[in-house]
Amino acid sequence: MLRHRWFGSLVNRAVALVIGGILLSALLVTVAGSLLSRAELQQQAQSQVQTIAALVAEELDDKLALRLEALNHVAQSLTMSDQVLKTRARVLVRRQTALQHLFDGIYLVDENGRVVAEHPEAFRQTGLSVRDREYFQRVSSMLTPVISEPYRSNYQNKPAVMIAAPIFDHRQRFIGMIGGAILLEGDNFLKQFIGLRIGETGRLSLATRSGIVVADERDGRIMSPVRVANPVLQDAMGGFEGTLETRAADGERTILSVQQMSQVPWFVAASWPAREALAPITRTLDAFVWTLLGVILLIAPLALWRFSRLMAPLTALGEQIRERHLGMRSEPVSVSGGTEIRQVAEIFNTVMDERDEVLGSLAEREAFFRSLTQSAPIGIVQTDVLGRIEFANPAFEAIIGLPAEELTYSYLSKRVHQADRSQAVAGWKMAIRNQSVFRGRLRLETTDPDQVVWGDVMTAAIQTPEKALGTITVVRDISRELEVEEALRDEQQRAETILGVLQEGVLMADITGVIRYANDAACRFLGTEGECLLRNFFELVSIENEEGPLHRDRFLAGEDLDSLYVTLANRLGQSFAIDLTMLHIRRGREDERLVFVLRDDSDRRRQEERLSWEATHDSLTHLLNRRAFNASLIKCLGETSRQDASSVLMLIDLDHFKPVNDVGGHLVGDDLLKRLAELFRESVRQSDTVARLGGDEFGIILPACGLARAEALAERIRSAVEGLRIEHDGRSFGVTASIGLTELTTEDSGPREVISRADEGSYIAKSRGRNAVVVVSSPPAG
Template identity: 25%
Template sequence: MTSRVYLAVLVYVAWVVAYLGYDYGKERDLLYQKIDNSLVTSALAVPLILPDNIHRQEMRKGDLPSDIDIANTYKLSDYVRNTDVIYIYSLIRQDSKLYFTSSSATDEEISAGEDLYNYFDPYTDANPAITDVFATKEKKFLEISDQWGKFRSVFIPQTSADGTPYIAAADIEISHIEQMVRNQLLNELGLATVFMLFLIPVMMTFSSAQRRWARDLETRVGERTQELHANEKRLSSILEHSPVGIFHYDKYSALTMVNHRMVEIIGAPEQVLVGFNMLDNLVNADLLQALNDSLTGELGYFEGPYTSVTGKRDMYLIAEFVPLKDSNGEINGGVAVFNDATEQVNANNSLKKLSMAVEQSPNVVVITDVDGNIEYVNTKFTITTGYIADEVLGQNPRLFNSGETAPEVYKDLWQTLLSGQEWRGVLHNKKKSGELYWAEEVISPITNAQGEITHFIAQQEDITEVRRISDEISFQMTHDALTGLLNRRQFEKELVRIVDHARKHQSHHVLCFIDIDQFKIINDTCGHMAGDEMLRQVSNLVRDKIRSRDILARPGGDEFLILFENSSLAQAERAIQVVIHHLNQFRFQWQERNFPVEISAGLTVIDRDTSTATEAMKEVDTACYTAKDAGRNRIHIYSEDDELQLTHKGYIQWANEIHAALDEDRFCLFAQQIKPLQADQKPSYEVLIRLTDNQNNLIPPGAFLPAAERYNLASQIDRWVISHTLQWMADNLGGLDHIDSISINLSGQSLGDEALLGFIIRSIEHGQVPTAMIKFEITETAAIANLKDAQIFIRMLQNLGCQFALDDFGSGLSSFAYLKNLPVDLLKIDGMFVRDILTDPIDEAMVRSINEIGHIMKMKTIAEFVETEEIQQRLIELGVDYAQGYAISHPEPIDNILQPVKAC
């Protein structure tokens, strides 16, 4: 049996080692695969982040302005900041030498003020294998060492618009990879340790018990054998009254004698047991083996669960079979000792579980005597306090008193415990190092059978980090992370309090709403880091110019709210004028540039006539945007009779109507045909949107889209249109054979909405609509205003097979200058040129020029506002590819392009 156990242990250990080795190798391969994927993703981001024309023929040092070079460095650095990658950069080869054309920098390099100029710096100690990438034109992973350190790097060949080859690259530090590998190895070793530690107590228990049982059995058998020969009568009496079951069996394994305890253990009478043949009737294989061992002259031993075949009793049995020999040395039977150890085993198991639970408890456990002197501490105690057991045994727990807990707490603690009750509370304790920590304590008295308190047991949990996190969460829930000001949620609570106070006590207060004018210019030209820094500086300036009791908040974006508590309107207006005056003198500086800062502010009174906090917010919002519409950098005080505010209220009403329509799905789709003019092709359709009011009247987009743009709801409408259009196309694919494509309009707000872009990509990839049938339209003004976002947006969806049309082309002042930077497929000529093409030669020249330039750039052209057959004929003569307008078709419910008119 022993050899089997050790063999099982050996197999167990071998299996653990083999499995962990296999798992470690697999996890290491996955780790390197993840690292390489991260390198490739980061390297491929370099061309998207850098200006399109940075790589070109005949590049030379100095032909790129230093401010653009540094701006490129900051953009690349912003990208890698939240990744494992340390550097991304681009390389070019000239005269068999490698030169940097861009590179990111670490936060340490930026903070240290190191030279951040990278353009055309020579890569003097480059690995020769990098040059091979230009020759093979294949991606290559290398582990390199240069003046910046040791890295695992990827080098990906790229080609610029004019055919100039260059390399996009990314580095991860070898030390970072090694740390990740070490962490993985430590995890595996930790897992192996857990498995092995599980085995140790089993082996120790088994080996100790085996030796003890063997020694005890030999002693008992020797003593009983001597007693048997000395005094058979005395032995018989001892056997009969023995606390263990004893029986004799002959060489055929038949029972010849059983004692009283044996009868009790088996649960069958003596007359049934005597004559019972064990070899013929026992079914337990291990018990039979122990019996056979004794019949061959060896000591037989059995321990484990057993069910008697006669009395049908279940027990935990310890059995010893001792062989007996005659005078010739032949085995003539044996004596067996049976002991029912069920209660003992159960008690030991419970005690072991309790001991293990206490020792391995995730909480500190301390046991003291009735005087409070420490008698036991578990392992977690040492981890938490730094004291080992020998340093505190016999000591009083006041050793941990930091002096920060009020004496009343300890008084209540002892009064509770000495009354026999459990005490719960939080103490501010001190570690061995002197560091303070918060401990949540549960202390209970332990009593004896007479109800007397003999000990106290304390369970303690270190909640220092929990309290810190709780405090942080509480602060974050009520404050803006960027400026440290109150956030919208907490400010609205304060506003509700003030409004209630004004109504109950006739007090007078003023609410102010501030919006920074032209804030988007900072973000677009200098990046979001600059925008965030400007918001922090402006918030500090405003906070310095108002009273300490005034409540300042940043609800989001470039907006601030001020609650002038117990203030007159004139006082509040003067305070905001002071803020505007100092802001006019203030210049926000970022790198080598500086910007003026101007604000628009709205004020409204809070007094007993103010109905609700929500109404006050609406009023001050209206006043602020009235100031902005009136020319910016000014203050406007809310008045119910103000015409400008009435217009803005109309926007607010439409914004509320749009929210309700989105929630209640009260938009519907229309479509207008786009007709081919130069060839026999299938027509296309442009999707248009209508809003259905509560009386089922159709509202044209011109009524509600301006409000959607003002209140940043346009992208939500775009999402609704995209979702419903793609679903409609999927549901009606069989009826779209006569249609070339469906065009969907996108607002300017959507071009910078990464979440919407991801939604479109997922919808297309998981949908059933062929991407060749999907077109998107963006207006020229929106594309130019969001040029970088528009380029990324267009390229991502073109990679899926979608097409793009540039709407209202020609309406901008620099239309042709920007056209080469917008990779669109179609140009929609602005209808203001098409409408008078027959009577105004300038309009005709514009249409001709746009059409010709579009064709030169491999783009198709679409003329809008084609309202007569004569205009259509002239467009055919000019070579325009498509026409759209009332002469072709009027907008109609989208289902009409498949079948007769249906309800919207």
């Protein structure tokens, strides 16, 4: 109550408005400044964190690249026989002074994975086997230098990273490897970089994409799993690189930058707590708040005093107006004070003068109104504020069937049917109270009890500045119109019922594309779920056929369409195969309409696609069949002259497949064929063609592959086929492959010639004992 009384004063409101304006302006300036400053400071902090992370990642890459290159250079200089390598191992390791400065430990390992020499010898690793170590398996299989994942070394179980390079003899045969170990807990370049600080509490860490911490400023984190609760670090293990604001494990907001390394699948993570990075903003806001509080304490009393002086004339004016209204004052109110107060006083004096003139002319206007309504073709009734009829014109008398003498001073509500009376009375009262217009369709009582007259009724209040004088009601007989509307609704309902149960979509649009009617099936095609009306058909969907997109102008200018096969796509991403029919109605006129009938044609097209797929694929392995394979080979032969590298045909003939069928049964044989088909698909590129040519024979087309790469691929496939085994009823079943390779040349006259050469290679492979790859050279150019 006290708050309402205080705000009842304009002076207090004005003071509150001034203080509120100051607060709002200050708030807007503070928020805008804070946001801009925070954004700028955050951008600088992110740039700083990103720069540090990038520099560290680049420097670590350089350090690892230096060690990898040095180790590979030493490995290349150790070209000798395996016996000499083992005999001179210790001498060779002791001579590698440069490597001793780069690594915590140096190891020479033979081809069987056994350490034959080391430095320093205090590590006591000589004679131990590292055959199961990941780095040895990668070096011996890939025959290239590698940087290992972090692992627990045999030396006191300390975490380490191994950089290893293969050693070859004079015949390029793998005879061992030389490796350099970097202890993750040692005093080396990793510890130097990770020890860098960002601000006071920012830190750096190094981890692998497989989720292992390589180095971290905090103790005890090496070789522990990465905390994947942080989504940015989880994305970093998938290859993400960038700078974001995220939350640390303890919930604190942190600026985190991730930089991927190029030498190894590792990443550097640099983090800086946001509270430290954005601390200057907090201090600025505190100072601003105290300054604003001081300004308000100074402005509030000054504004209260000034507004009290300005509003004093308004109080005097209000007292004079009250006296004039009560009749205690006959002369006009005095004009004083500010411009606005003087204007209010002048307007009040003018209104009072005009009121006297209005009352004088009211009687004249009423007489004019009565003469005007006498000849009106619609019923007009005037009532007082209680709803009693004061005047009714002849048209209203004809509608009700009673003369004016019987209608005068009777209640207008009595002329409304009992069922609609309460609605009418409530509407008339609201029209008087709100100075609005009431409109409704009401049943009227006439002298004939068997006749029902429907009237379109509109009632408005008759008002003066002081009070309501009554109402004016206009009544139009619409009984015949309602009968026609009912008949039209029945016809429309029947039509909509028929269209609603149709599976085909039916819609009608004007020439601009605005939908005037659509059944449920059409709305489903448009993706609007029943909200089609008054939306633009050509904006909701795109339609195209074999010739390309079909636009609005094509439908307007073209003839009627019958069974046009098109594809319709809506904004929900749904696509439908449609049999489209389109008709023009009232063509060329302003009210022209387009009627579209949309029939779902998906089943027929899916059937065609299924038949097409079955005609070109093997039903068991789902690979291409011989027919489709020949077509692909012909196409590849036609492109041979335009390719930089030669295309290669590979024919695979399985060895010992018949015993699998005879012993294990055809189900085992079919299972083996399906697994081999999957193996072939996974072994080649997406652009290569894999087919089953019949029985246990397969073909692969390798466009622009080159014979050397194709031969290496064939060896991998042969080895993979040899290693594939199926267990059934306690027995193991498998096959090998005899593979023939040949290049496609411009001299080849057709696919038969190329297939014959590759087939010859597979026969040669079988004659040599099977399980082999044979390359058949193409004949020299004539």
